[in-house]
Amino acid sequence: MRAVVTGAAGFIGSHLCDRLLAEGHQVLGIDALTDTYDPGLKMRNVERLRLRPAFAFLGGDLLQLRLAPVLDGAEVVFHLAGQPGVRSSWGEEFATYVERNVLTTQRLLEAVHADPPRKLVYASSSSVYGQAQSYPTGESLRPLPMSPYGVTKLAGEQLCEVYRETFGVPTVALRLFTVYGPRQRPDMAFARLVRAALRGERFTVYGDGGQTRDFTFVSDVVEAMYGASRSSFTGVANVGGGSQVPLNHAIEVVQALAGPLEVERAGTAPGDVRDTAADITLSASAFGYAPRVDLRAGLSAMLDEARSRLAEEVRV
Numbered sequence: 001m002r003a004v005v006t007g008a009a010g011f012i013g014s015h016l017c018d019r020l021l022a023e024g025h026q027v028l029g030i031d032a033l034t035d036t037y038d039p040g041l042k043m044r045n046v047e048r049l050r051l052r053p054a055f056a057f058l059g060g061d062l063l064q065l066r067l068a069p070v071l072d073g074a075e076v077v078f079h080l081a082g083q084p085g086v087r088s089s090w091g092e093e094f095a096t097y098v099e100r101n102v103l104t105t106q107r108l109l110e111a112v113h114a115d116p117p118r119k120l121v122y123a124s125s126s127s128v129y130g131q132a133q134s135y136p137t138g139e140s141l142r143p144l145p146m147s148p149y150g151v152t153k154l155a156g157e158q159l160c161e162v163y164r165e166t167f168g169v170p171t172v173a174l175r176l177f178t179v180y181g182p183r184q185r186p187d188m189a190f191a192r193l194v195r196a197a198l199r200g201e202r203f204t205v206y207g208d209g210g211q212t213r214d215f216t217f218v219s220d221v222v223e224a225m226y227g228a229s230r231s232s233f234t235g236v237a238n239v240g241g242g243s244q245v246p247l248n249h250a251i252e253v254v255q256a257l258a259g260p261l262e263v264e265r266a267g268t269a270p271g272d273v274r275d276t277a278a279d280i281t282l283s284a285s286a287f288g289y290a291p292r293v294d295l296r297a298g299l300s301a302m303l304d305e306a307r308s309r310l311a312e313e314v315r316v
């Protein structure tokens, strides 16, 4: 299979490329290496992927690249490029979110709609639900995002639906619930938590820590994306980790694994919802999704990777 992965240099995209290459597929990764966080971390992901002969990298912005030749012959397109993060999506930054989450998705769909790939898999988000009215939350619940970020992810998802309904582009939008694992974006809570634990720094919790999340390990997300790309399913489906856990519990697990940690409490950030929990009945029946990695094993893998990265930094 020839696959195109947008956002290939990012956290989830780089793991997805690893998996596709391990399955023996040809992968073209596209990424603009935006400076949302240290582009050096993204470049490291690309350099590692480039060691594989079946991987090719195209650096550039989806809003500017000539997409037709790039997508020609692609059997599956995984669209993960975007501007992530709830807290920074307010104010003037919103324009960046519109460009990177909405306009890119529309441009990509325009480029494929005349001669669509076998499947286009879009990385949507649990943030489309906002503070949901029921838990675990099913896909039929009306989405009510609570942040500008969630609004742009919902717009991207609905563009997929529009091109699917109108032109028959076989799209799948997966609503990912708080993804974590090695190489997680440095701004995300678990990455900060693990860093604080290993460096003896203070960890800042926004809110009282009682907020719950359906944390999903990155290999489970990759499995869902891969499974969805190979199934006949089209439409929207949840991808969660299988349990709803308070952030305070995750802090306890990291302390049990890595030793005591100083925790500082800050106010709740606007746009942060209180709870998330995914009903994964649909993804289980549509493409056999079943999360495999529990929180302790997932955090332990994150700590291991962070320890070896720290050791490398010390050597350099």
Ligand SMILES: NC(=O)c1ccc[n+]([C@@H]2O[C@H](COP(=O)([O-])OP(=O)(O)OC[C@H]3O[C@@H](n4cnc5c(N)ncnc54)[C@H](O)[C@@H]3O)[C@@H](O)[C@H]2O)c1
Pocket (backbone or CB within 6 Å): 006, 007, 008, 009, 010, 011, 012, 013, 030, 031, 032, 033, 034, 035, 036, 042, 060, 061, 062, 063, 079, 080, 081, 082, 083, 084, 085, 099, 100, 104, 123, 124, 125, 126, 153, 175, 176, 177, 178, 179, 180, 185
């Ligand atoms: N991490 C999560 O918990 C989570 C949850 C739900 C949904 N998502 C979605 O999954 C996707 C990947 O998230 P991530 O955490 O890996 O983020 P990430 O920031 O690590 O990866 C996104 C990548 O997209 C690239 N990019 C951004 N705009 C681009 C453009 N215009 N052209 C080309 N490349 C561009 C960035 O350089 C980056 O490498 C995003 O779309 C995000 O909204 C993530």
